[in-house]
Amino acid sequence: MVCRAEPLEIIQSPMPEPTPEINWYRVPEEPRVIDTVVIHYTSALGWFNEDFQEQFGEQVAPVAEKVGLTPENLNEHKFDFQLNKAIFVAYGVSAHYIIDRDGTIYQLVPDEWVAWHAGVSKMPSPDDREMVNTFSIGIELLATHPDDDPSVKADPENAFTEAQYASLEQLMEKLTTEYPITAVVGHDEIAPDRKKDPGPLFDWSRVRHDDLTPH
Numbered sequence: 001m002v003c004r005a006e007p008l009e010i011i012q013s014p015m016p017e018p019t020p021e022i023n024w025y026r027v028p029e030e031p032r033v034i035d036t037v038v039i040h041y042t043s044a045l046g047w048f049n050e051d052f053q054e055q056f057g058e059q060v061a062p063v064a065e066k067v068g069l070t071p072e073n074l075n076e077h078k079f080d081f082q083l084n085k086a087i088f089v090a091y092g093v094s095a096h097y098i099i100d101r102d103g104t105i106y107q108l109v110p111d112e113w114v115a116w117h118a119g120v121s122k123m124p125s126p127d128d129r130e131m132v133n134t135f136s137i138g139i140e141l142l143a144t145h146p147d148d149d150p151s152v153k154a155d156p157e158n159a160f161t162e163a164q165y166a167s168l169e170q171l172m173e174k175l176t177t178e179y180p181i182t183a184v185v186g187h188d189e190i191a192p193d194r195k196k197d198p199g200p201l202f203d204w205s206r207v208r209h210d211d212l213t214p215h
């Protein structure tokens with residue numbers, strides 16, 4: 001294991017305290033086993049969707065205002081961390097980490113707690129375990145898919161940044177040191193009927209070494 005002089009910098013950005021109506025995580029009664037990492041992407045591209053605005057528009061408007069978001073400049077702001085976190089808060093979902101385009105790592109939920117990132121999910125065979133949230137860490141990269149984002153379609157290099165991969169590698173090194181991680185999977189592998197993240201442009205060679213391939 002490589003010894004690093006500098007500890008990995010992680011910015012703490014906790015999800016809200018649970019309310020009677022909504023919670024963003026579960027605090028296990030017993031320490032949980034963490035043996036899997038799930039890779040996702042997320043963006044604010046859907047911010048102005050009619051359904052989202054109808055359901056959550058009032059709730060998320062202050063965040064949009066703070067950032068200076070308008071329908072015209074959504075493309076400039078689609079990877080804004082605060083906008084993306086506001087979407088998570090509105091939907092009642094969470095992840096342990098979000099990695100910004102410049103490589104900044106935010107932690108939203110402590111590793112020990114169960115975050116709501118995978119939803120209905122099942123590990124690839126022969127593992128076949130369901131409810132992947134219960135034994136995994138979820139990492140979101142701020143990114144989009146070529147089907148949804150013309151800038152990625154025009155140049156696949158725009159999908160994920162080198163800074164994101166570098167931070168993800170360091171975070172994976174930390175997690176595999178601290179926990180008995182045996183697999184790193186994409187959301188699209190554990191919920192293939194519903195999800196397409198991190199998608200075909202994610203470079204798995206950056207995180208999936210032989211010992212982390214699902215088996």
Ligand SMILES: [Zn+2]
Pocket residue numbers: 039040041117187195197
């Ligand atoms: Zn996902």
